[in-house]
Amino acid sequence: MTDEVSDSPTAWVAKHIKRYEASDGTYMGVPSLLLTTRGRRTGQLRRTALMYAEDAGRYILVASNGGSGTHPAWYLNLVADPDVEVQVRSEIFRARARTTDGEERDRLWKIAAKGFPTYDKYVVTAREKGREIPLIVLDRV
Template identity: 60%
Template structure:
């Protein structure tokens, strides 16, 4: 999936408030929607594992160098979110951070990486720690690595 796939239809999250957040984000290049409860947010597009349809959601994120970090918390539910299942089946994704869109590859953090990066994400959004305590599943931490060249002069956050 690349930004060249823009001609392909994308289905936004079926959750009403998330779909509204995505619309505002897209219409304003992240000026409205670039944060959620004071936490930076991005748009993640994955390919549906069963349908092949492009699916877009809005997620809070953290950073580790040039990589973006996502937490597949699903609000602390006992099941993984659909976006995580999709990128597990096809790790080629697209990210939009503010006005910048780029191709990336997503992967679940290794056990060693998770030990180092989980505190980064619980600092970004402390509720993640409560979510983890409230479920038996280990909530996946996802590392998103850019695969397309960074445009000259780009200032991605």
Template identity: 55%
Template sequence: MDEEIYDSTTGWVADHIRTYLETDGEKGHMYQGWPTLLLTTRGRKSGRLRRTALIYGQDADRYLLVASNGGSAAHPAWYLNVMADQDVTLQVKADKFAARARTATAEEKPALWAAMTSIFPLYDSYQAKADREIPLVIMERV
């Protein structure tokens, strides 16, 4: 039996996930003009599978995510989960696959950050207002 996956409890995110799943990303992959994927992590406290939708970029065959949390002082829960367990599942359109996550190094981040801000320029303003270094996460298919 498949383990239950708990979707984001934020209403508009849950609606986005549902649309993405119902259409295999045909509707939902592009969200307000931005490419999105579904990320499933294991909750670091609950142990439950947690799914959210995120804007992503690509660097060759790697997927890039920014743990911005809108520039708030705290890392998003998905990032904390990824740091506790780097094994995740991604869905990009209809393609569902296992991936391993890691935070970009200081050397890697500038070029990858530029790639992500070319997709979603607000990341720069989020970083400017955040009292933390916003992590950029690299996801590699396993």
């Protein structure tokens, strides 16, 4: 990705990015990564910091949005354009994002929630608002 990258305009996410950069990739003691997506409306590159889990060398993301009734913007962006850039600590690489379902989703959800148990609370809250929280796998390309 060669265009200029903008950090999330959401204040707490921007702080998360700064903490990521200062802490060598952790946030609240949980491993984090930086995800760069292309804005679905603007075409601009957008960077956000996210907690992740791992499975067989792949990175797992949870589009929890704190259990709200709407998907986070970064998720909507990667659905529109699944080709993303990822930074884990000092390593930067390209990946293709995909939303999981069925048995794969169930298995990976357990891994993600083990690392951040609050996801299980978010899933209940989101369902009450009519939304299933997407679980995403990043496959290196």
